[in-house]
Amino acid sequence: MTRTIEFRDALREAMSEEMRRDERVFLMGEEVAEYQGAYKVSRGMLDEFGPQRVIDTPISETGFAGLSVGAAMAGLRPIIEFMSWSFSLVAADQILNNAPKMLYMSGGQFPTPIVFRGNNGAGGQLGSTHSWCVESLYANVPGLKMAVPFDAYDAKGLLKTAIRDDNPVFFLESERLLGVKGEVPEDEYLIPFGEATTRRHGGDCTIVSFGRPLYFCLEAAGALADEGIECDVIDGRTIRPLDIDTIAESVRRTNYCVVVDQSWPFASVGAEVAAQVGEVCFDDLDNHVFRVHSDNVPAPYAYNLEQEMLPNARKIVEAVRAVTYNA
Amino acid sequence: MPIEITMPRLSDTMERGMIIKWNVKEGDAVSAGDNVADIETDKAIMEMQVFDDGRMARIVVPEGEMVEVGTLIAVLAENDEAIQDVAGAVSAGTPRVTAEKDAPETADADAGTTAASEPAPAAAGGRIKASPVARRLAEEHGIDLATLQGSGPGGRIVKRDVQRAVETGRETVAAVPPSARTPATTVTPTPVAATPAPPAALTTAVETIGGLQPGSVPLSNMRQTIARRLVEAKSTIPHYQVTVTFAMDALVGLRGTLNEQLTDQGVKLSINDFLVRGCALAIHHHPEFNASWGGDHLEIHAEVNIGLAIALPAERGGGLVVATIRQADRKSLRAISQDSKHLAQKARTRGLTIEEMSGATFTISNLGMFGVEHFTAIINPPNSAILAVGAALQKPVVRDGELAVGWEMSATLSLDHRIIDGASAARYLKTLKQLIENPATLLV
Numbered sequence: 001m002t003r004t005i006e007f008r009d010a011l012r013e014a015m016s017e018e019m020r021r022d023e024r025v026f027l028m029g030e031e032v033a034e035y036q037g038a039y040k041v042s043r044g045m046l047d048e049f050g051p052q053r054v055i056d057t058p059i060s061e062t063g064f065a066g067l068s069v070g071a072a073m074a075g076l077r078p079i080i081e082f083m084s085w086s087f088s089l090v091a092a093d094q095i096l097n098n099a100p101k102m103l104y105m106s107g108g109q110f111p112t113p114i115v116f117r118g119n120n121g122a123g124g125q126l127g128s129t130h131s132w133c134v135e136s137l138y139a140n141v142p143g144l145k146m147a148v149p150f151d152a153y154d155a156k157g158l159l160k161t162a163i164r165d166d167n168p169v170f171f172l173e174s175e176r177l178l179g180v181k182g183e184v185p186e187d188e189y190l191i192p193f194g195e196a197t198t199r200r201h202g203g204d205c206t207i208v209s210f211g212r213p214l215y216f217c218l219e220a221a222g223a224l225a226d227e228g229i230e231c232d233v234i235d236g237r238t239i240r241p242l243d244i245d246t247i248a249e250s251v252r253r254t255n256y257c258v259v260v261d262q263s264w265p266f267a268s269v270g271a272e273v274a275a276q277v278g279e280v281c282f283d284d285l286d287n288h289v290f291r292v293h294s295d296n297v298p299a300p301y302a303y304n305l306e307q308e309m310l311p312n313a314r315k316i317v318e319a320v321r322a323v324t325y326n327a
Numbered sequence: 328m329p330i331e332i333t334m335p336r337l338s339d340t341m342e343r344g345m346i347i348k349w350n351v352k353e354g355d356a357v358s359a360g361d362n363v364a365d366i367e368t369d370k371a372i373m374e375m376q377v378f379d380d381g382r383m384a385r386i387v388v389p390e391g392e393m394v395e396v397g398t399l400i401a402v403l404a405e406n407d408e409a410i411q412d413v414a415g416a417v418s419a420g421t422p423r424v425t426a427e428k429d430a431p432e433t434a435d436a437d438a439g440t441t442a443a444s445e446p447a448p449a450a451a452g453g454r455i456k457a458s459p460v461a462r463r464l465a466e467e468h469g470i471d472l473a474t475l476q477g478s479g480p481g482g483r484i485v486k487r488d489v490q491r492a493v494e495t496g497r498e499t500v501a502a503v504p505p506s507a508r509t510p511a512t513t514v515t516p517t518p519v520a521a522t523p524a525p526p527a528a529l530t531t532a533v534e535t536i537g538g539l540q541p542g543s544v545p546l547s548n549m550r551q552t553i554a555r556r557l558v559e560a561k562s563t564i565p566h567y568q569v570t571v572t573f574a575m576d577a578l579v580g581l582r583g584t585l586n587e588q589l590t591d592q593g594v595k596l597s598i599n600d601f602l603v604r605g606c607a608l609a610i611h612h613h614p615e616f617n618a619s620w621g622g623d624h625l626e627i628h629a630e631v632n633i634g635l636a637i638a639l640p641a642e643r644g645g646g647l648v649v650a651t652i653r654q655a656d657r658k659s660l661r662a663i664s665q666d667s668k669h670l671a672q673k674a675r676t677r678g679l680t681i682e683e684m685s686g687a688t689f690t691i692s693n694l695g696m697f698g699v700e701h702f703t704a705i706i707n708p709p710n711s712a713i714l715a716v717g718a719a720l721q722k723p724v725v726r727d728g729e730l731a732v733g734w735e736m737s738a739t740l741s742l743d744h745r746i747i748d749g750a751s752a753a754r755y756l757k758t759l760k761q762l763i764e765n766p767a768t769l770l771v
Contacts, residue, residue, distance in 0.1 A: 255460050255486060286460040286486040287479070325478065325485055 029081030082118030100143030128298035152182030157191030202230030469644030634687025
């Protein structure tokens, strides 16, 4: 039995279920308790779990991110909400230097099972300092995992897995997707990390992406189908670990690959996926791997400029045409 | 200092060589010991190694061109040199002499030379741009990339270009007049048969373009070389044939029993496996069957390596290759079975290495699986004989004066009369017959 709920509800259900299941799990962040969540993701959770387990914080990401590292080392399992991943930058030392490395530096004594979650990517005219896509910055670091849910179903399944994972998990949501509705089963389910899924099947070109840009990819794939080009659209689901096998299996069939990444091009997740595809599928490629990214500029505030900056459907269509020598 | 690479003398009698395939491109890094080219000598196709570390600066002699031993064929830049400097400094005007001695060979070599060298100057230093998929497809279909016009950026040959060439069965010509190409349509496809097979058996052309459509089918360098050597074998070796019929009842029975008992171990012996072992063991009593003609002497070889003729599918260029089962006399039936299955598989998929295709001292060609009863094969030089095997069939036989039904298989030896006379051939076949008709002796 499934029911239709919003992406934000799926996130809340995941957190609530895990908090009922394991009393060591708690939620902390700006506005998560009294205000019911800056984006209403944690609505009702303060009432159910009380102020010891749903905790409002001052505006100090370094402070509460650091607190979570200590709490985790002491045996708890924190969920830290960043109102925006843009704000995680001030907590970089805690989330990059401490959390992912603690297990290693302590010789295996102190795992840090923390989930850091929040909105990632352009949110709709939030300006350049509040529109960060952090995947390419952070994916480089060993010791962390990174998940990017596409819809309500994936949001719940991946978040539950993230909470149960003993490693720090960076959970990148999107403000633009919080209201998107989807079919979510009533019964419990988890989605394992490292397993990509295909959102659309086709034999002419492989498109790979994560999270919100997949909606642009599917839009592009629809337009391309009218031109007779059928695309395999692969949702990687988790950046770390990356399911290169599923991607490679598709590229071996299609011989062409376009990677769509909402972060900037240089030293990005898109570049990493393209490099891995090149390594694994060299003999099966008819062209080099193409990448579609956000333009190499800080996110504009003006609506039309922001839309143009993103890896939108038009750019994806052009890339697929070019890579398949149909330009 | 640039390192000059000249055509090496790969055998005592070698005077000229042809590069069948360059295994590196200009710009590639090479290490001492790398096999940079496959070279055809008077005797065999051999690998040429470099003895220095460096980068390939310039390929002077392209594939398909016959040059004298000692001719400059490539230049390496040492690791700290710029390739462009080296390539430019070496003069491209090295004389390439095609000898006048062997008339038929020269005519083909000249035609090959003209055809092969024309596209090379057009592309920078003979480099062909093609995507990995296009290269793989072209190799699978036996299409020479030099004959294609690329539709990708910078003239890159892409998958679609190769697919078109495969479908139309014609090369999209870069700069070569059609008359310079060796006509491919008249090549006999099953060279081991003494009587020519019907032309409809042409491999690549018919299977891929579905029906009789005129056009020329490009042949890979490897295939052209094999063709040349077959002509040489048939015309220079005094062939004669001796046929024998084996009573196969015991072997058919033993094979059935063994296969049943070995099902759990994944072993499935074929009649050919027994023949390989039989021929190899028989050779121990008749060493001239493991010999090569040396002019004033016979060279008896130490190892008994049995060659198996394997037909290649159209996607691998058609034709046939001889794969070698080394030291077949020292291998058990199951080892022979494993080897031959592996080699056949590999030949039909990834292709065989030079090592896997050379070194045979005696060859077996088996058309039994096609129901053929009898045929004669062409000796695979430098062997002294080849055994052509037909199908094992139930026939009316005479036993103790009574008519009965028995399994019989016919096999025909083609022999080099310079090395083996009729009586020797008959004695060998007698030994072989004894082994095959008492197959349990093959097990020990």
